[in-house]
Amino acid sequence: MAISATVALWFLPFVLPLCLYVAFTDMKQMRITNQAVVLLGLIFLVLGLFVLPFETYLWRLMSLIIVLALGILLNAAGVMGAGDAKFAAAAAPYVALGDLRLLMALFMAVLLAAAATHRAVKYSPLRRLAPEWQSWQETKKFPMGLALGTALALYLILGALYGR
Template sequence: MAFSATAALWFLTFLIPLCLYVAFTDLQAMRIANGTVIAIALVFALIGPLVLPFEVYLWQLAQLGIVLVAGIVANAAGIMGAGDAKFAAAAAPYIALGDLQLLIVIFTAVLLAAFAAHRIAKFTPLRRIAPDWDSWDQGRKFPMGLALGPTLALYLMLAAAYGT
């Protein structure tokens, strides 16, 4: 993996609770809170310069802006929700470009598992555990935060174990 194992460990300390919160709030209310997305970006802005070489930090930070612009365009085209676009932008600095193919594989696997788990829970008595969650009654819409948050956390866990 191209991402630093040491940096991944530092980031994980702060990001695991935030990633889980993203999944929970998207399930519960079909939204990813701005405060959570800002916190994810702030963790990188504050911890990144301490654990990454400065030129790597700057490039990774630039990815936030690039993904944010792409996300705004995708949201305007109706391809993705605004919260999903903001989360992707905030998460972008944590991804090394050399790991992009691996990230796609991780995201695909997590998305399939999250979708299956959500649909199974939605149409079985498991739904009674949280009967008031908005995600149950959204028709074909799916709370992507349920896949996005765990994808970032899992990527960083792998980077912590196998990174440079």
């Protein structure tokens, strides 16, 4: 992996709880809160300054702008929700450019697993554990924060274990 294990280890304890929170709130309320997105961005802004070389830090910040612009376009086209676009933009700087293909494959696998698991639980007795969750009522929308948060968390965990 292109991400340094040290960098991933520094980010992981701060980002992991946020990823879990985003997955939870998106399933419960079908929304990713602005506070979670801003906090994810702030964690990178502050911590990234200390754990990354300055040039790398600036390039990673540029990825936030690029992903945000693409997310705004996809949101305007109705392809993805605004919270999903903002979360993806705030998560982008955490990903080393050399790991982009790995992250895309990881995200696709996580998205399939999340969709299958969400659907299976929706139609099982497990649904009674959280009957008020809004995502159970949705027929056309999917809580993408479940997949986005899980993918970022897994990427950082894999980076901590197998990073350079």
